[in-house]
Amino acid sequence: MSSINSPFDKPFEQPVDSPGGRMRPVPAERNYLNADYSVRSWLLTKDHKRIALLYLFSVSFFFFIGSIYAMLIRLELLTPKGDLVQAATYNKLFTHHGIIMIFLFLIPSIPAILGNFLVPLMIGAKDLAFPKINLLSWYLYMIGAVIVSSAIMIGGVDTGWYFYVPYSSNFSNTYVTLAGLGIFVLGFSSILTGLNFIVTTHTMRAPGMTWFRLPLFIWSHYATSLIMLLGTPVIAITLLLLVFERTFHVGIFDPTIGGDPVLFQHLFWFYSHPAVYIMLLPGMAIISEIIATFSRKNIFGYKFVAFSSIAIAVFGFLVWGHHLFSSSQSVFAGMIFSFISFAVAVPSAIKVFNWTATLFRGSISYDTPMLYALGYIGLFAIGGLTGLFLASLGMDVHLTDTYFVVAHFHYVMVGGTLLAYLGGIHYWWPKITGRLYPEGWGRFSALIVFVGFNLTFFPQFLLGFLGMPRRYHAYPPEYQVLNVLSSAGASILAIGFTIPLIYLLWSLRYGPKATDDPWMATGLEWRTSSPPPTENFVETPIVTWEAYEFAPQETMKVVGKLTPDDKPDRSSYSGN
Amino acid sequence: MSEHIVSKNLYFLIFGALMVLTAITVGVAFVNLGPLNNVVALTIAVIKALLVILYFMHVRYSSRLTWLVIVGGFFWLAIMFVLTSSDYLTRGWVSFTR
Numbered sequence: 082m083s084s085i086n087s088p089f090d091k092p093f094e095q096p097v098d099s100p101g102g103r104m105r106p107v108p109a110e111r112n113y114l115n116a117d118y119s120v121r122s123w124l125l126t127k128d129h130k131r132i133a134l135l136y137l138f139s140v141s142f143f144f145f146i147g148s149i150y151a152m153l154i155r156l157e158l159l160t161p162k163g164d165l166v167q168a169a170t171y172n173k174l175f176t177h178h179g180i181i182m183i184f185l186f187l188i189p190s191i192p193a194i195l196g197n198f199l200v201p202l203m204i205g206a207k208d209l210a211f212p213k214i215n216l217l218s219w220y221l222y223m224i225g226a227v228i229v230s231s232a233i234m235i236g237g238v239d240t241g242w243y244f245y246v247p248y249s250s251n252f253s254n255t256y257v258t259l260a261g262l263g264i265f266v267l268g269f270s271s272i273l274t275g276l277n278f279i280v281t282t283h284t285m286r287a288p289g290m291t292w293f294r295l296p297l298f299i300w301s302h303y304a305t306s307l308i309m310l311l312g313t314p315v316i317a318i319t320l321l322l323l324v325f326e327r328t329f330h331v332g333i334f335d336p337t338i339g340g341d342p343v344l345f346q347h348l349f350w351f352y353s354h355p356a357v358y359i360m361l362l363p364g365m366a367i368i369s370e371i372i373a374t375f376s377r378k379n380i381f382g383y384k385f386v387a388f389s390s391i392a393i394a395v396f397g398f399l400v401w402g403h404h405l406f407s408s409s410q411s412v413f414a415g416m417i418f419s420f421i422s423f424a425v426a427v428p429s430a431i432k433v434f435n436w437t438a439t440l441f442r443g444s445i446s447y448d449t450p451m452l453y454a455l456g457y458i459g460l461f462a463i464g465g466l467t468g469l470f471l472a473s474l475g476m477d478v479h480l481t482d483t484y485f486v487v488a489h490f491h492y493v494m495v496g497g498t499l500l501a502y503l504g505g506i507h508y509w510w511p512k513i514t515g516r517l518y519p520e521g522w523g524r525f526s527a528l529i530v531f532v533g534f535n536l537t538f539f540p541q542f543l544l545g546f547l548g549m550p551r552r553y554h555a556y557p558p559e560y561q562v563l564n565v566l567s568s569a570g571a572s573i574l575a576i577g578f579t580i581p582l583i584y585l586l587w588s589l590r591y592g593p594k595a596t597d598d599p600w601m602a603t604g605l606e607w608r609t610s611s612p613p614p615t616e617n618f619v620e621t622p623i624v625t626w627e628a629y630e631f632a633p634q635e636t637m638k639v640v641g642k643l644t645p646d647d648k649p650d651r652s653s654y655s656g657n
Numbered sequence: 658m659s660e661h662i663v664s665k666n667l668y669f670l671i672f673g674a675l676m677v678l679t680a681i682t683v684g685v686a687f688v689n690l691g692p693l694n695n696v697v698a699l700t701i702a703v704i705k706a707l708l709v710i711l712y713f714m715h716v717r718y719s720s721r722l723t724w725l726v727i728v729g730g731f732f733w734l735a736i737m738f739v740l741t742s743s744d745y746l747t748r749g750w751v752s753f754t755r
C-alpha cells in the first residue's frame with residue numbers, strides 16, 4: 082500500500098465517519114493524481130481532472146502576470162504627473178493588463194478549471210464527451226498564450242483590449258496583427274470547451290439525473306457554453322478581418338479605402354458583451370453551489386435560477402448597442418438597446434434575490450467559500466446596478482470612458498467573477514487535492530480581499546463621476562487623494578491574493594487529509610473519494626434524489642473539516 | 658432518429674421545381690411591376706430556400722430538436738434585421754445640429 086509515493090499521499094488509515102454514519106477505513110487509494118507520475122502522462126492526459134489542473138497552472142500564471150501590469154498602472158497613477166512611464170508605455174500597460182486578464186485569465190478561468198473538473202463529476206459521468214478535444218483545447222490555449230505573450234515581448238500592443246479601429250488599423254504601428262492572431266487561437270480553445278460541455282450535458286448524465294435534478298452549476302455552465310459556441314466565432318472573424326485589413330489593405334474598417342469604423346464596434350461588442358456573461362455565468366454557477374451548501378437549503382426557486390442562466394445567455398446577445406451610445410448609432414436604436422439592457426438585468430436580479438431568499442432561515446456557516454460568496458452577492462449587486470447607470474442613454478454620455486466604467490466592470494469582473502473563482506477554488510480544494518486548507522487563514526484572506534477590493538475600486542466610481550477619463554497616465558491634482566486611496570487598496574488586494582497562494586501550496590503537503598464530503602454537501606462530486614479515481618466513480622451512480630436535498634440536521638454528524646489536532650472545526654457542526 | 662429514405666424521383670421533382678422558379682425569377686425581371694418587383698423576387702427566393710431546407714437538407718424528416726434549431730436560427734436572423742434597421746432607418750430622426 083505505501084509503495085505508492087505521492088506528495089499528496091501520507092498513509093492514513095484511521096476510520097472516519099461517512100455521512101451515512103457508517104464507519105469505514107480510508108486506505109491510500111489510487112486516484113487521478115497518483116495514477117501515473119510521468120510528464121507524458123500529464124501532457125498527453127485525456128482525464129478531464131488532469132486537464133483542469135493543467136489549466137489551473139497556466140491560467141494562474143497569467144493571472145499573476147496580469148496583476149503585475151495592474152500594479153504598474155496603480156503605481157503610475159499614485160501621482161498626478163506622468164512621472165513613472167511615458168504616455169506610450171502607459172498605453173501598453175493597460176492594454177496588456179486588459180488582454181491578459183480577459184482572454185488569458187477571466188474567460189478560461191472558471192469553465193476550463195472548475196467546469197472541466199466538475200461537469201463530469203456532477204452529472205455522474207466518467208469524463209467529458211470528447212476527452213481528446215478537451216486536451217486539444219488546452220494546447221490551443223497554450224499556443225494562443227504563447228502568440229499573445231510574444232506580441233507583448235517583442236514590443237507590445239497599445240490599442241486597448243478592444244482593438245478599436247482606427248487605433249488598431251492605420252494608426253497603430255505596434256504588434257496588433259500578432260496579438261489578434263493569438264486571441265483568434267484562444268477563441269478556438271473556448272469554442273471547444275463550450276462544445277464539449279454542451280454535448281456532455283446532453284448525452285452523459287447518469288441514470289436518474291434529469292435536467293431538473295442537475296446542480297445549478299451545470300445549468301450555468303450550459304448557458305456559458307452556448308455563448309462560447311455561438312459568440313466566439315464573431316470575435317474570431319472580426320479580428321481576422323482586422324488582420325486582413327492591416328496585411329492586405331482591403332477596405333473593411335478604414336473609410337479611406339471604403340470601410341466603416343463603426344462596423345468594428347458593432348462586431349466587437351456583439352461578441353464582447355456576451356463575453357461578459359462568459360466570465361460572469363460560471364461565477365454565478367459557483368455561488369449557487371456554495372450558498373446552498375453553507376445554508377443547508379435547496380436554492381430558493383431552483384427553476385427560476387436555472388432558466389435565468391439561459392435567459393442571460395440569450396438576451397446577452399441583444400444588448401451590444403449599449404457600447405455605441407456615443408458612437409454614431411441613432412438615438413432610436415440607442416433607446417431600444419438601453420431598454421433591452423435594463424431587461425437583461427432582470428434575470429441577474431432574480432439570481433441575487435433567490436440566493437438571498439435561500440439564506441433566509443438557513444443554517445448558515447461562515448466558512449471561507451461562504452465569505453467569498455456573501456462578498457460576491459454584495460459586490461455583484463453594486464456592479465450590476467451601476468451597469469444600469471451606464472445603460473441609461475443620458476447618464477452614459479456623462480460617464481462614457483470615465484473611471485466610472487472602469488469601476489463598474491471591475492466590480493462585476495473582480496468583485497463578481499474573481500471572488501466566485503476564489504470561493505470555488507477553496508470549496509472544491511479538498512476534492513481536487515484531497516487536502517484541507519487552513520480555515521483561519523482562508524477567512525482572514527477573504528476579508529483582506531474584500532477590504533482591498535473596495536478600497537481599490539470604490540474611489541474610482543467617484544473619480545469617474547467627477548470626470549476623470551480612463552486611459553490617461555496623468556491627471557489634474559484634485560483627483561490625487563482618490564487615486565492614492567485606490568492604489569493603496571490595490572496593494573492590500575495584492576496581499577489578499579498572495580496569502581491563499583502560499584497556504585494552498587502549503588496544504589498540498591502539510592494540510593490535513595480531506596474526507597470524501599468535508600462540507601456535508603449534496604452533489605455527486607462529493608459521493609466519490611477525494612481526490613477522485615481516474616474513472617470518477619467506481620460504479621455508475623443512479624440518482625434518485627433532487628438537487629440540494631439536504632438530510633435533516635438530526636441525522637447529520639460531524640464528518641469533516643478536522644483541524645490539525647483532529648478536532649472538528651466549530652463551524653462544521655450542522656445547525657451552527 | 659430513424660433514417661428516412663427519400664426516393665430519387667422526389668429529388669428530381671424538387672430540382673425541377675427549383676429550375677422552374679429560377680426561370681420565373683429571370684422572366685419576371687423583364688416585367689416592371691413597380692413596387693412589387695422586390696416582393697415577387699423575394700417570395701420566389703423564400704420558396705426555393707424552403708424547398709432546399711425541407712427536402713435536400715432532410716429537415717422535413719428530422720427530429721423536433723432540429724426543427725427547433727432551424728426555427729430558432731431564422732427567428733434570430735429576424736431579430737438581427739430588426740435591430741440593424743432600428744439603427745440604419747432612424748438615423749435622421751434626431752439631429753444634433755443647433
Ligand SMILES: [Cu+2]
Nearest residue numbers: 354401403404
Ligand atoms: Cu455590454
